[in-house]
Amino acid sequence: MTRSSRQHRTTRRDFLRTLGGLGGAAALAGAADAAPLGTREVRHWDDKTDLLVLGSGAAGIAAALEGRQQGLDVLVVEKFRVPGGTSSLSGGVCYLGGGTPLQKALRFEDSIEAMHAYLIAAGGVHAPREKIDAYCEGSLEQFDWLVAQGVVYARRYSDEKELSHEPASLYYCGSERVHPFNEIARPAPRGHVPAAENQTGGRALMEALLASASRQGVRLRTGVSARRLIVESDGRVVGAAVEEGGQVRYLRARRGVVLATGGFVHNPGMLQLHAPELAACRPHWGRAGDLGDGIRMGLAVGGNVLRMNQGFAVLPLYPPEHVLKGIVVNATGQRFVNEDVYYGEIGHEVVYHQGGRAFLIVDADSDYPAPDYRLVVAAQADTIAALERAIAIPEGALQQTVDYYNRHAAEGRDPLWHKDRAFLAPLQRAPFKAYDLSVENAFIAVHTLGGLQTDLDARVIGAWGEPIPGLYAAGRATAGIPTAPYRSSGTSIGDCIFFGRRAARHAARHAT
Amino acid sequence: MRAMTAATKTVWGLALAAIAGLVLAPSAKAQDIKGDPARGRQVFAACRTCHYPEKGFGHHNGPSLYGIFGRKSGTQPGFRYYSEMLKRAQFVWTPELLDAWLANPDMLPESTMVFVGLPDAQDRADLIAYLAQFRD
Numbered sequence: 007m008t009r010s011s012r013q014h015r016t017t018r019r020d021f022l023r024t025l026g027g028l029g030g031a032a033a034l035a036g037a038a039d040a041a042p043l044g045t046r047e048v049r050h051w052d053d054k055t056d057l058l059v060l061g062s063g064a065a066g067i068a069a070a071l072e073g074r075q076q077g078l079d080v081l082v083v084e085k086f087r088v089p090g091g092t093s094s095l096s097g098g099v100c101y102l103g104g105g106t107p108l109q110k111a112l113r114f115e116d117s118i119e120a121m122h123a124y125l126i127a128a129g130g131v132h133a134p135r136e137k138i139d140a141y142c143e144g145s146l147e148q149f150d151w152l153v154a155q156g157v158v159y160a161r162r163y164s165d166e167k168e169l170s171h172e173p174a175s176l177y178y179c180g181s182e183r184v185h186p187f188n189e190i191a192r193p194a195p196r197g198h199v200p201a202a203e204n205q206t207g208g209r210a211l212m213e214a215l216l217a218s219a220s221r222q223g224v225r226l227r228t229g230v231s232a233r234r235l236i237v238e239s240d241g242r243v244v245g246a247a248v249e250e251g252g253q254v255r256y257l258r259a260r261r262g263v264v265l266a267t268g269g270f271v272h273n274p275g276m277l278q279l280h281a282p283e284l285a286a287c288r289p290h291w292g293r294a295g296d297l298g299d300g301i302r303m304g305l306a307v308g309g310n311v312l313r314m315n316q317g318f319a320v321l322p323l324y325p326p327e328h329v330l331k332g333i334v335v336n337a338t339g340q341r342f343v344n345e346d347v348y349y350g351e352i353g354h355e356v357v358y359h360q361g362g363r364a365f366l367i368v369d370a371d372s373d374y375p376a377p378d379y380r381l382v383v384a385a386q387a388d389t390i391a392a393l394e395r396a397i398a399i400p401e402g403a404l405q406q407t408v409d410y411y412n413r414h415a416a417e418g419r420d421p422l423w424h425k426d427r428a429f430l431a432p433l434q435r436a437p438f439k440a441y442d443l444s445v446e447n448a449f450i451a452v453h454t455l456g457g458l459q460t461d462l463d464a465r466v467i468g469a470w471g472e473p474i475p476g477l478y479a480a481g482r483a484t485a486g487i488p489t490a491p492y493r494s495s496g497t498s499i500g501d502c503i504f505f506g507r508r509a510a511r512h513a514a515r516h517a518t
Numbered sequence: 519m520r521a522m523t524a525a526t527k528t529v530w531g532l533a534l535a536a537i538a539g540l541v542l543a544p545s546a547k548a549q550d551i552k553g554d555p556a557r558g559r560q561v562f563a564a565c566r567t568c569h570y571p572e573k574g575f576g577h578h579n580g581p582s583l584y585g586i587f588g589r590k591s592g593t594q595p596g597f598r599y600y601s602e603m604l605k606r607a608q609f610v611w612t613p614e615l616l617d618a619w620l621a622n623p624d625m626l627p628e629s630t631m632v633f634v635g636l637p638d639a640q641d642r643a644d645l646i647a648y649l650a651q652f653r654d
Contacts, residue, residue: 086632088630289566
């Protein structure tokens with residue numbers, strides 16, 4: 007804050023302080039930091055642009071690129087010196103289908119209807135239906151757009167369940183081939199990954215998008231932290247106060263501000279407040295900017311939030327895939343999931359529904375070939391009875407589960423959870439091991455999926471159900487297409503790009 | 519990669535001074551803390567966003583950390599993403615240096631390693647003990 011603005015405290019800020027006294031000063035402290043500034047407090051604008059984008063991950067750069075393509079002047083500010091956000095550390099997977107040129111080139115049949123049916127089913131009760139409708143309709147165009155920006159896809163398919171370490175660009179990135187989804191929609195591989203080795207598709211994606219942004223005249227300023235939105239007296243968002251080298255600067259946005267600041271997994275207070283289940287897990291997955299800044303700025307101008315307790319909670323049992331012949335049981339020895347689901351679903355079940363405790367039970371044939379960093383052995387025994395005693399499962403319960411599983415697995419069936427035949431085998435060869443899947447000891451990578459409520463044009467929706475003029479948000483600063491349980495890689499990055507672009511397109515058509 | 523500016527040279531100089539200060543006069547507290555590699559497995563988990571410590575796993579978003587201690591910074595064959603700072607710095611990685619960086623990520627602001635830092639000294643000691651296991 008500059009001295010001059012300190013003399014002109016807004017009545018709004020005073021109001022927030024008063025509320026703080028009523029509702030808990032600690033909770034309000036964060037909100038007051040992000041409280042909006044009135045335009046009358048801004049004596050001069052340090053810079054002006056049409057579209058001001060806060061954050062340089064996939065959502066922000068997609069918004070910036072689309073803004074330029076619509077003829078807007080675009081300024082992106084990024085808190086860190088190195089742009090790219092969490093997207094640049096991700097796998098770079100984009101969930102696309104309906105017969106993309108890559109799917110066709112690799113001779114996979116797909117339809118928009120099948121993609122849509124899968125995403126609706128996988129999204130569960132929280133699936134944002136209208137967003138999924140629009141996303142699926144735009145899928146083919148989105149692939150073409152990515153290629154036009156210079157993203158390179160290899161004409162190579164991988165049948166691995168996980169993002170390949172080889173530079174393959176198409177794979178089954180979710181639970182498409184897994185019960186019950188394989189019966190709901192015709193499966194197709196929809197994980198589109200920029201060609202890159204060792205799971206660095208996110209870096210390749212962001213290198214391409216950032217290079218395209220540079221070519222197309224997007225102005226990018228790094229080392230600049232957005233602090234507060236600037237609003238007109240009627241509530242319209244017209245800019246942001248940012249900090250650069252210890253100085254506050256005022257940036258005017260003629261067409262709108264896009265919050266593309268990411269999620270909040272690295273803000274311990276916010277995480278504990280909204281998603282304590284995720285706070286308990288390790289590691290917290292994301293680059294250092296996932297601090298919830300944009301979500302808080304949006305809240306401070308009256309934005310609504312959705313699904314703040316939800317997250318991506320990946321508990322990767324595979325690779326190797328043969329360990330999925332084992333079974334996952336809870337603290338009472340009961341199976342609760344088909345083990346061959348996308349690994350985000352297993353994590354979700356353990357973290358949210360099994361009290362944070364579970365075990366992977368394997369025999370000598372389904373064991374890992376070597377000690378693995380992800381999991382530690384809770385117990386090992388020569389019989390299932392001894393194993394269940396060692397991990398304090400009620401007597402006979404695990405034995406019963408294994409007997410039931412083995413009896414049907416020998417016939418290639420899993421009547422309880424319908425695990426695929428490829429992963430069915432009786433557990434019968436000692437030693438038996440129980441791997442600890444508890445939140446304390448297992449590797450469970452988490453990030454947040456909750457955030458600002460937005461409409462199909464990525465406009466932030468206020469607490470009263472109306473869009474806030476001039477304010478857009480995209481990516482993990484919003485509650486978008488990915489919902490919990492997270493069942494498919496690429497729905498987050500895909501959502502970032504799709505709604506980042508929608509924000510810019512809307513802003514280009516509507517002056518604030 | 520853009521060329522190193524005077525400003526970044528200054529920042530790097532300050533960072534090195536900070537590192538040197540820590541190395542020459544480590545606090546008694548930091549030295550007394552014994553790392554637990556078993557605990558370090560979970561502390562290190564966040565680093566796996568970008569780094570493999572295992573032999574033969576190769577580079578990820580960041581360089582392989584196999585045998586990191588005693589190696590010269592910014593010199594891993596096959597890794598093309600070092601910041602100019604790290605490439606030019608050419609210091610030898612020690613547990614003390616890593617501890618200093620993990621405690622203060624802003625020390626190397628131009629680094630492509632953008633992480634939240636580990637404020638807890640025991641966490642850092644555990645991580646370093648874990649990482650030290652991965653060597654010939």
